[in-house]
Amino acid sequence: MIQLFHVSKSYDGAVTALKDITLKVAKAEFLFITGPSGAGKSTLLNIMFGSEAPTEGHIIIDGMNYYKIPPREIPLLRRKIGFVFQDFKLLPNKTVFENVALSLKVMGTNPREIKNRVLRTLSYVKLQHRANFKPLALSGGEQ
Ligand SMILES: Nc1ncnc2c1ncn2[C@@H]1O[C@H](COP(=O)(O)OP(=O)(O)OP(=O)(O)O)[C@@H](O)[C@H]1O
Numbered sequence: 581m582i583q584l585f586h587v588s589k590s591y592d593g594a595v596t597a598l599k600d601i602t603l604k605v606a607k608a609e610f611l612f613i614t615g616p617s618g619a620g621k622s623t624l625l626n627i628m629f630g631s632e633a634p635t636e637g638h639i640i641i642d643g644m645n646y647y648k649i650p651p652r653e654i655p656l657l658r659r660k661i662g663f664v665f666q667d668f669k670l671l672p673n674k675t676v677f678e679n680v681a682l683s684l685k686v687m688g689t690n691p692r693e694i695k696n697r698v699l700r701t702l703s704y705v706k707l708q709h710r711a712n713f714k715p716l717a718l719s720g721g722e723q
Pocket residue numbers: 591595596597615616617618619620621622623624666
């Protein structure tokens with residue numbers, strides 16, 4: 581479960597990106613967050629991911645309170661969170677296959693299962709023929 585309590589975020593005390601957000605997302609719940617450009621969607625996700633700190637409020641993810649866990653444990657928490665970044669964050673020196681495989685590798689999944697899941701995922705999005713390409717050889721949509 582993801583819970584946010586009165587979360588606000590301002591940048592340099594000037595721009596208010598989020599103001600008093602309280603929400604609860606239950607396990608297996610599917611939630612869309614929509615809003616115009618600059619509304620604060622990425623800021624909200626960055627805060628849930630622990631890559632930005634809120635100016636005010638608390639976040640509890642999977643029973644862990646971000647304020648109470650030591651910074652060195654944040655990477656462990658992040659391994660439980662799948663995140664597709666707006667600017668892709670693809671690794672240019674790794675192939676498409678290796679980019680998709682990376683998070684499974686970090687989680688210690690066995691190589692055979694990694695191969696199965698990566699190929700299945702690439703074919704699901706019709707990119708199996710690009711598996712051995714580097715990201716920069718792909719179109720924007722393919723990336
Ligand atoms: N690092 C930053 N420093 C200062 N202001 C920022 C910073 N990051 C975001 N902002 C501001 O916070 C507000 C929310 O930005 P955010 O990136 O969360 O919007 P968004 O909803 O994801 O927009 P988009 O749909 O364009 O991706 C915007 O006004 C933006 O200019």
